[in-house]
Amino acid sequence: MRTSLISTMSLNSAPRTGLAEMQERLAAATKEVATGRHADTGLVLADRTGRTVSLRQEMGSLDSMITSNSVARSRIEKTHLALEDIGGSIQSLQNNLTGLPDSTQEIAILRRQANDALDKFVSTMNTADGRVHLFAGTNSETPPLAEYDSGPKAALDAALIAKFGLTSPPQEDTAGLAAITPADMSDFLDNEFAAMFSDPDWTSVWSSAADEPLQSRISPTETVATSISANGTATRDLAKALTALADFGIDHLAPETRAVVFHRSLSTMNAGLTQTVTDRAMLGVSQQRLDAADTRMRNARDIVEQRIAAFEAVNPVEKKAEIDQLSVQIEMSYSLTAKLLRLSIMNYA
Amino acid sequence: MSLSVALNTARSSIQATSTQIATSGKNVAGADDPTYSRKIASKTTTADGSARLVSIGRATDVALYTRMLGATSATTGATARLEGIERLAETVGDPELETSPAAKIGALSSALLEYANTPDDPLFGQNVVTAASDLTRTMNAAAETVLTVRKDADADIAASVDRLNGLLGRFEEMNQAVVAGSGTGRDITQLMDQRDALLSQISEEIGISVVNRGQNNDLVLYTDSGVTLFETRARVVAFTPASILTAGMTGNAVTIDGVPVTGSNASMPLQSGRLVGLTEVRDEVAMTYQRQLDEMARGLVTAFAEADQTAGGAPDLPGLFTFPSATGVPGVVTANLSVVLQVNPAVDPAQGGAVARLRDGINGGVYTYNTGGGASFSVRLRGLVDGLAGNQSFDAGTGLSPVSSLQEFAAGSVSWIEALRAGATRSADYETALLSRASEALSNATGVNLDEEYAIQLQLEQSFGASSRLISVIDDLFKTLLGIVR
Numbered sequence: 001m002r003t004s005l006i007s008t009m010s011l012n013s014a015p016r017t018g019l020a021e022m023q024e025r026l027a028a029a030t031k032e033v034a035t036g037r038h039a040d041t042g043l044v045l046a047d048r049t050g051r052t053v054s055l056r057q058e059m060g061s062l063d064s065m066i067t068s069n070s071v072a073r074s075r076i077e078k079t080h081l082a083l084e085d086i087g088g089s090i091q092s093l094q095n096n097l098t099g100l101p102d103s104t105q106e107i108a109i110l111r112r113q114a115n116d117a118l119d120k121f122v123s124t125m126n127t128a129d130g131r132v133h134l135f136a137g138t139n140s141e142t143p144p145l146a147e148y149d150s151g152p153k154a155a156l157d158a159a160l161i162a163k164f165g166l167t168s169p170p171q172e173d174t175a176g177l178a179a180i181t182p183a184d185m186s187d188f189l190d191n192e193f194a195a196m197f198s199d200p201d202w203t204s205v206w207s208s209a210a211d212e213p214l215q216s217r218i219s220p221t222e223t224v225a226t227s228i229s230a231n232g233t234a235t236r237d238l239a240k241a242l243t244a245l246a247d248f249g250i251d252h253l254a255p256e257t258r259a260v261v262f263h264r265s266l267s268t269m270n271a272g273l274t275q276t277v278t279d280r281a282m283l284g285v286s287q288q289r290l291d292a293a294d295t296r297m298r299n300a301r302d303i304v305e306q307r308i309a310a311f312e313a314v315n316p317v318e319k320k321a322e323i324d325q326l327s328v329q330i331e332m333s334y335s336l337t338a339k340l341l342r343l344s345i346m347n348y349a
Numbered sequence: 350m351s352l353s354v355a356l357n358t359a360r361s362s363i364q365a366t367s368t369q370i371a372t373s374g375k376n377v378a379g380a381d382d383p384t385y386s387r388k389i390a391s392k393t394t395t396a397d398g399s400a401r402l403v404s405i406g407r408a409t410d411v412a413l414y415t416r417m418l419g420a421t422s423a424t425t426g427a428t429a430r431l432e433g434i435e436r437l438a439e440t441v442g443d444p445e446l447e448t449s450p451a452a453k454i455g456a457l458s459s460a461l462l463e464y465a466n467t468p469d470d471p472l473f474g475q476n477v478v479t480a481a482s483d484l485t486r487t488m489n490a491a492a493e494t495v496l497t498v499r500k501d502a503d504a505d506i507a508a509s510v511d512r513l514n515g516l517l518g519r520f521e522e523m524n525q526a527v528v529a530g531s532g533t534g535r536d537i538t539q540l541m542d543q544r545d546a547l548l549s550q551i552s553e554e555i556g557i558s559v560v561n562r563g564q565n566n567d568l569v570l571y572t573d574s575g576v577t578l579f580e581t582r583a584r585v586v587a588f589t590p591a592s593i594l595t596a597g598m599t600g601n602a603v604t605i606d607g608v609p610v611t612g613s614n615a616s617m618p619l620q621s622g623r624l625v626g627l628t629e630v631r632d633e634v635a636m637t638y639q640r641q642l643d644e645m646a647r648g649l650v651t652a653f654a655e656a657d658q659t660a661g662g663a664p665d666l667p668g669l670f671t672f673p674s675a676t677g678v679p680g681v682v683t684a685n686l687s688v689v690l691q692v693n694p695a696v697d698p699a700q701g702g703a704v705a706r707l708r709d710g711i712n713g714g715v716y717t718y719n720t721g722g723g724a725s726f727s728v729r730l731r732g733l734v735d736g737l738a739g740n741q742s743f744d745a746g747t748g749l750s751p752v753s754s755l756q757e758f759a760a761g762s763v764s765w766i767e768a769l770r771a772g773a774t775r776s777a778d779y780e781t782a783l784l785s786r787a788s789e790a791l792s793n794a795t796g797v798n799l800d801e802e803y804a805i806q807l808q809l810e811q812s813f814g815a816s817s818r819l820i821s822v823i824d825d826l827f828k829t830l831l832g833i834v835r
Contacts, residue, residue: 007796057455
């Protein structure tokens with residue numbers, strides 16, 4: 001006779017089956033409530049795990065771009081300030097010049113003013129933001145412009161002496177200076193003097209800046225220029241105008257010749273200032289793009305964060321309910337095990 | 350005389366009952382042994398009316414037992430596979446911890462981007478070198494883990510084969526004893542239990558199918574693929590562990606009687622059991638993962654390689670990432686590259702290098718990018734950022750997209766291993782549940798119920814008491830009879 005049978009072993013272990021699994025699930029659920037994320041993300045996401053890894057990298061790169069954008073922004077702002085500063089000091093010189101001063105005293109004042117403006121111009125152009133010289137282009141380690149007295153002055157003196165046969169120092173050769181005709185001066189300004197502010201003289205005497213401006217990657221797809229090189233026409237024109245006014249010995253020139261210098265300087269100065277405005281507008285565009293990129297990337301970062309949460313997060317309320325249910329189940333399982341173990345025919349025999 | 354017949358009947362009943370009680374006692378003792386099967390002492394009535402014990406049998410259920418063996422093989426196989434994959438997946442870790450090679454590549458790319466925007470600042474350059482060292486360490490460690498997993502699997506296969514040979518040897522002895530016992534009609538139930546226990550242990554290592562030859566309970570074992578494993582004598586299962594197991598090199602096959610049963614050369618490959626799980630980890634999963642790591646390493650060397658800047662036709666040279674005695678950039682998958690990948694000493698200040706070389710060109714000469722020497726030269730660095738994000742070609746044997754960016758490839762590798770782990774976990778859970786169902790069913794069919802044994806014992810006690818009482822009555826009758834005679 002075959003009776004349907006349940007073995008004592010499987011009867012006693014029946015309520016315990018699954019207990020280990022329930023305890024495991026309880027531990028996992030507890031962890032999930034505490035962290036708000038899946039206890040074993042890889043197991044839940046499986047082949048989508050790579051997506052959240054990529055998203056986290058995307059977030060990291062957005063973060064680092066936002067950080068380095070703040071560096072670029074500060075550089076642009078400092079460049080703005082410097083250009084504004086230069087514009088201001090030259091503007092006042094320009095005002096005096098427009099009045100075409102002709103008294104000895106006025107001219108002496110103008111010359112001193114031009115001298116100061118030149119010094120200030122050079123030192124402003126050599127402004128640094130941390131380790132980066134703002135106007136040095138990619139050659140940011142070295143100050144872009146040489147001090148006037150150490151280099152450019154000697155070159156100018158030599159050119160004056162060679163052209164007009166002056167004695168050294170040429171600014172004090174009063175007779176020689178007074179003898180220069182307007183035509184000669186025009187010729188000098190067009191050729192020898194102009195050459196000093198064009199390559200290769202400009203880069204060997206005046207400037208050690210690189211032509212390429214600093215470039216910043218402001219978003220995954222955009223790269224913008226965030227500085228102005230001292231090799232731009234603005235710098236050359238302003239340096240040219242200031243040098244002529246400061247160091248041609250204008251006090252001693254014949255009035256007609258001086259008028260030529262004044263006229264030419266004025267127009268060069270105007271061209272330089274106009275170019276400065278253009279440069280600042282260019283930087284303004286960069287800054288605008290930078291701000292737009294920042295806003296965009298901050299929004300993108302929020303979205304990425306949400307997407308990571310969509311992949312990895314769990315609903316704590318749901319998990320709490322699961323924990324409650326599991327606890328009840330485990331308790332029931334314990335109590336059943338104890339009951340079944342007490343259940344024996346021996347107690348009734 | 351019928352009185353002595355009655356005495357004989359009572360005596361034989363007592364004998365049979367004691368044997369039955371003894372059998373029930375054994376059942377009680379074996380109640381907690383999962384390999385124990387219930388013994389049944391069957392009694393029959395002889396022609397003279399006395400009870401006689403014919404045989405002691407045991408409860409069996411061949412169908413359930415076969416299912417249990419199959420489930421055991423499937424479970425151990427799935428578990429061995431899962432364990433291997435879990436160890437590989439540890440190289441990836443939780444995405445939040447950012448410990449995977451994919452995360453480290455992302456960190457390197459961020460550091461590189463910051464350096465590209467501030468090329469004059471060596472601190473940012475140092476960050477790049479630190480991120481790069483971190484990445485190479487992660488790659489090296491992951492590659493070492495893969496090698497260890499493979500080596501361990503190889504050692505486990507050797508241990509499994511040893512155990513299998515030992516079990517088969519014992520099975521042979523036990524089978525002989527059962528056959529001999531069957532011939533002489535002895536109680537062989539305990540021996541058969543032991544033989545069954547050996548079978549279930551064998552099925553942990555290798556999938557088997559069991560054939561009963563009918564005569565004298567002689568068993569023949571085949572692997573689940575049909576190779577004879579035991580017939581009267583145990584066959585020799587052989588395996589030589591590899592002394593060295595480098596990338597791209599499959600391990601040795603397990604052979605039975607010289608016939609390979611694992612690996613690509615096996616004509617009748619095993620289907621289940623620990624040996625199958627271990628072989629799969631050693632020769633498939635871990636090898637593919639190793640190949641992915643090697644390709645990631647090659648991708649890094651390629652993305653940072655430096656080209657001749659003078660159009661002079663000089664070959665590309667490794668840049669930030671290099672490997673010992675490198676003479677060029679490898680164009681195809683290179684075994685063990687992930688183990689030896691390193692940061693170029695020329696840019697690592699800790700090894701006497703200078704970080705600025707990363708910006709200017711590491712190899713110098715025609716490989717100089719920053720010909721102007723500007724401290725804020727960022728073209729090369731931005732090129733590296735783009736190169737790292739650009740598409741590359743990868744080996745098709747990696748099981749991942751053959752054309753993708755390095756970051757996507759590394760993320761794909763994370764997905765690949767985690768998908769495998771999820772699948773392996775599911776199938777291991779499933780097989781384990783199946784095994785526990787099969788064991789439970791088998792236990793119910795062949796196990797002992799203590800309450801029932803107790804009830805039987807009570808019944809036997811009654812029967813024993815009645816027979817004893819009968820003997821005493823007969824004794825009295827004889828006494829009376831003999832008293833009259835005297």
